[in-house]
Amino acid sequence: MLRVKICGITQPEQGREIVRLGATALGFICVEASPRYVSPEKIREIIRQLPPKPVTLIGVFANATLDRIIDTVKFAGLTGVQLHGDESPEFCRQVRATLAQVETIKALRVKTTAALATIAPYAEVVDALLLDAYHPQQLGGTGKTLDWQALQQFRPPLPWFLAGGLNPDNIGEALSQVQPDGIDLSSGIERSPGEKDLHEVARLFEGLRPYFANPIGKEL
Numbered sequence: 001m002l003r004v005k006i007c008g009i010t011q012p013e014q015g016r017e018i019v020r021l022g023a024t025a026l027g028f029i030c031v032e033a034s035p036r037y038v039s040p041e042k043i044r045e046i047i048r049q050l051p052p053k054p055v056t057l058i059g060v061f062a063n064a065t066l067d068r069i070i071d072t073v074k075f076a077g078l079t080g081v082q083l084h085g086d087e088s089p090e091f092c093r094q095v096r097a098t099l100a101q102v103e104t105i106k107a108l109r110v111k112t113t114a115a116l117a118t119i120a121p122y123a124e125v126v127d128a129l130l131l132d133a134y135h136p137q138q139l140g141g142t143g144k145t146l147d148w149q150a151l152q153q154f155r156p157p158l159p160w161f162l163a164g165g166l167n168p169d170n171i172g173e174a175l176s177q178v179q180p181d182g183i184d185l186s187s188g189i190e191r192s193p194g195e196k197d198l199h200e201v202a203r204l205f206e207g208l209r210p211y212f213a214n215p216i217g218k219e220l
């Protein structure tokens, strides 16, 4: 089944509603420079108020220390980490080895398709990849799309998420071109950074209905 990660959750009531609408993963930005930053205390409170549904709870970090990642995961009750900076394969390996029960996702910001060649060393040391758009000043939440056509044949040896500028209007087109195991959205379903537009989130899941009823890649 297609995984749907909604990233940049900052409010308990929005987290609850987004899970109710169908998200299979929530992302919490643990990067202090981001307008979507949420403290470990706030993440813990948001998680405490979620309905009892199987949802992956992912902390998004960029060039954080291993200690900070571990402390945040344990304190907040996260079940996954997304490494969104320049983390080396060796650092990813350490994170995964230390947090054995926690899903480790490495995000790669794809400037050109040449960046896809850097994936190989990560394949053995993380659980999933996330491909995001490159922006010279912003690490994530940029609203910029990837070149989906260039990713048509992308089949890494581990599960992967498509991110970057996805929204309710373009998700169908994106999924007609690429075949990810999951999708990740943030600014395309927001009123302002960190403030999700629940009507847009509902419209997203409405548009995704066929993908839950039929495995991706099969004729609808």
Ligand SMILES: O=C(O)c1ccccc1NCC(=O)[C@H](O)[C@H](O)COP(=O)(O)O
Pocket: 007, 008, 027, 029, 031, 034, 035, 036, 060, 061, 062, 084, 132, 139, 140, 141, 142, 143, 144, 163, 164, 165, 166, 184, 185, 186, 187, 188
């Ligand atoms: O969203 C942020 O503000 C952010 C800041 C620093 C590192 C990562 C960040 N976001 C990571 C995500 O997983 C976003 O969902 C991803 O970049 C896609 O964002 P968008 O293009 O807005 O859908």
